[in-house]
Amino acid sequence: xxxxxxxxxxxxxxxxxxxxxxxxxxxxxxxxxxxxxxxxxxxxxxxxxxxxxxxxxxxxxxxxxxxxxxxxxxxxxxxxxxxxxxxxxxxxxxxxxxxxxxxxxxxxxxxxxxxxxxxxxxxxxxxxxxxxxxxxxxxxxxxxxxxxxxxxxxxxxxxxxxxxxxxxxxxxxxxxxxxxxxxxxxxxxxxxxxxxxxxxxxxxxxxxxxxxxxxxxxxxxxxxxxxxxxxxxxxxxxxxxxxxxxxxxxxxxxxxxxxxx
Amino acid sequence: xxxxxxxxxxxxxxxxxxxxxxxxxxxxxxxxxxxxxxxxxxxxxxxxxxxxxxxxxxxxxxxxxxxxxxxxxxxxxxxxxxxxxxxxxxxxxxxxxxxxxxxxxxxxxxxxxxxxxxxxxxxxxxxxxxxxxxxxxxxxxxxxxxxxxxxxxxxxxxxxxxxxxxxxxxxxxxxxxxxxxxxxxxxxxxxxxxxxxxxxxxxxxxxxxxxxxxxxxxxxxxxxxxxxxxxxxxxxxxxxxxxxxxxxxxxxxxxxxxxxx
Numbered sequence: 362x363x364x365x366x367x368x369x370x371x372x373x374x375x376x377x378x379x380x381x382x383x384x385x386x387x388x389x390x391x392x393x394x395x396x397x398x399x400x401x402x403x404x405x406x407x408x409x410x411x412x413x414x415x416x417x418x419x420x421x422x423x424x425x426x427x428x429x430x431x432x433x434x435x436x437x438x439x440x441x442x443x444x445x446x447x448x449x450x451x452x453x454x455x456x457x458x459x460x461x462x463x464x465x466x467x468x469x470x471x472x473x474x475x476x477x478x479x480x481x482x483x484x485x486x487x488x489x490x491x492x493x494x495x496x497x498x499x500x501x502x503x504x505x506x507x508x509x510x511x512x513x514x515x516x517x518x519x520x521x522x523x524x525x526x527x528x529x530x531x532x533x534x535x536x537x538x539x540x541x542x543x544x545x546x547x548x549x550x551x552x553x554x555x556x557x558x559x560x561x562x563x564x565x566x567x568x569x570x571x572x573x574x575x576x577x578x579x580x581x582x583x584x585x586x587x588x589x590x591x592x593x594x595x596x597x598x599x600x601x602x603x604x605x606x607x608x609x610x611x612x613x614x615x616x617x618x619x620x621x622x
Numbered sequence: 623x624x625x626x627x628x629x630x631x632x633x634x635x636x637x638x639x640x641x642x643x644x645x646x647x648x649x650x651x652x653x654x655x656x657x658x659x660x661x662x663x664x665x666x667x668x669x670x671x672x673x674x675x676x677x678x679x680x681x682x683x684x685x686x687x688x689x690x691x692x693x694x695x696x697x698x699x700x701x702x703x704x705x706x707x708x709x710x711x712x713x714x715x716x717x718x719x720x721x722x723x724x725x726x727x728x729x730x731x732x733x734x735x736x737x738x739x740x741x742x743x744x745x746x747x748x749x750x751x752x753x754x755x756x757x758x759x760x761x762x763x764x765x766x767x768x769x770x771x772x773x774x775x776x777x778x779x780x781x782x783x784x785x786x787x788x789x790x791x792x793x794x795x796x797x798x799x800x801x802x803x804x805x806x807x808x809x810x811x812x813x814x815x816x817x818x819x820x821x822x823x824x825x826x827x828x829x830x831x832x833x834x835x836x837x838x839x840x841x842x843x844x845x846x847x848x849x850x851x852x853x854x855x856x857x858x859x860x861x862x863x864x865x866x867x868x869x870x871x872x873x874x875x876x877x878x879x880x881x882x883x
Binding site for chain 2: 402404405406407408409410411412415416417418437438441442444445446468470471472477480484485508509512513516520521522523525526528529540542543545546547548550552555556557559560566567568569570571596597598599600601602603604605606607608609611612613615616617618619620
């Protein structure tokens with residue numbers, strides 16, 4: 362490789378997870394990898410940042426010769442620290458987050474630490490992709506996910522990604538030979554129906570465990586859920602301008618917001 | 623009021639904050655208020671949910687006759703618990719979150735616990751609005767924010783809100799008589815340039831405090847930042863379908879994602 366290209370790797374399952382090791386392996390084929398990842402699992406933290414306590418950054422030998430740091434903050438903290446204190450604002454050509462153990466398709470993108478880390482990088486103007494495997498297991502086989510990650514990273518570096526967006530890539534839990542393909546999709550309309558499990562402590566006071574069931578009634582064939590259900594890997598281009606432009610028109614036409622009236 | 627309408631109130635500054643008291647006051651003019659809010663300040667938690675420990679819910683007398691509960695989770699946890707365990711899935715006519723002490727305009731919507739709580743309600747199909755005052759002070763004067771909240775709540779209840787969206791309302795730090803009006807806007811393109819402050823602990827090991835400077839080079843007059851800088855309250859309609867539809871076209875036209883090639 363003529364030019365030395367830095368690729369930042371992070372995740373939300375923690376620096377010791379199987380998924381990040383698989384991603385470091387693939388990313389290393391394309392450039393010089395720098396890892397900054399949480400020291401413990403951070404699933405479900407969303408776009409949380411740590412403001413009420415300071416953060417620690419510790420060099421680790423997790424990945425042989427690859428420069429790697431564990432951080433006691435959230436995935437978004439990791440990206441912020443990587444940019445400011447590890448890369449010293451030398452912009453990486455790419456940030457990849459994952460490979461998450463579990464789906465971030467549909468509405469999961471909102472709750473996902475994996476995707477929030479990728480989004481933070483995108484906000485800072487870095488090409489960015491989050492990868493998630495539908496194999497939830499701790500010792501998940503990442504062969505298919507690696508195949509997809511290799512394909513996606515190659516394309517981002519060769520063919521680019523428009524500004525102000527990142528990619529949410531999910532990989533079905535199938536062997537490489539059963540992967541139907543890679544499909545560019547929209548986010549399926551789905552949600553979690555929460556069902557807290559109520560228990561009583563030894564002093565007879567209630568406490569609640571968050572559980573839940575994912576419900577998706579979106580039958581559109583262009584969604585990530587459809588793709589994954591049919592053994593395709595899904596790529597959803599994701600934006601961080603949350604404006605619903607149609608809503609501006611609706612309010613201007615239907616509301617009275619004159620403060621003098 | 624002929625019909626008994628339930629309004630759910632939450633926030634991210636915690637149940638004892640000035641802002642939530644101001645919002646409970648206004649919401650009570652429109653329906654029967656139920657409060658479920660964090661027992662401590664949760665700024666910057668984004669759309670975090672609590673999965674690794676159980677949650678507690680405690681009835682409190684914070685707001686006189688208004689039913690109120692404090693929760694030891696995140697703002698999103700509060701909404702989930704409210705829907706499942708407090709309201710028992712009787713759908714409120716509205717969820718309002720705030721009034722946040724500090725701006726959630728522009729990219730702050732991504733990091734905001736206030737807006738994540740509102741978004742969670744919207745995902746569950748509840749009309750939902752987050753309110754934030756640009757007065758950061760703990761004892762902020764909420765007169766102007768209350769005036770705007772009253773106007774917005776009235777309009778949501780009378781004139782509705784399209785499905786799959788919520789509102790991000792920010793209120794400038796001015797007296798009511800100096801409020802220029804209420805403007806429906808788009809999210810300004812801005813970001814936080816992080817500058818971690820590095821310190822050494824007594825054992826000479828470094829630690830990092832997240833600080834940062836908000837930078838907005840978006841000069842468009844239709845943004846929330848422009849409105850707030852000109853003493854308007856801003857309303858940004860917000861979506862939770864993060865798909866960047868243009869990106870689908872870009873990838874399909876410019877990438878090679880054939881897994882067999």
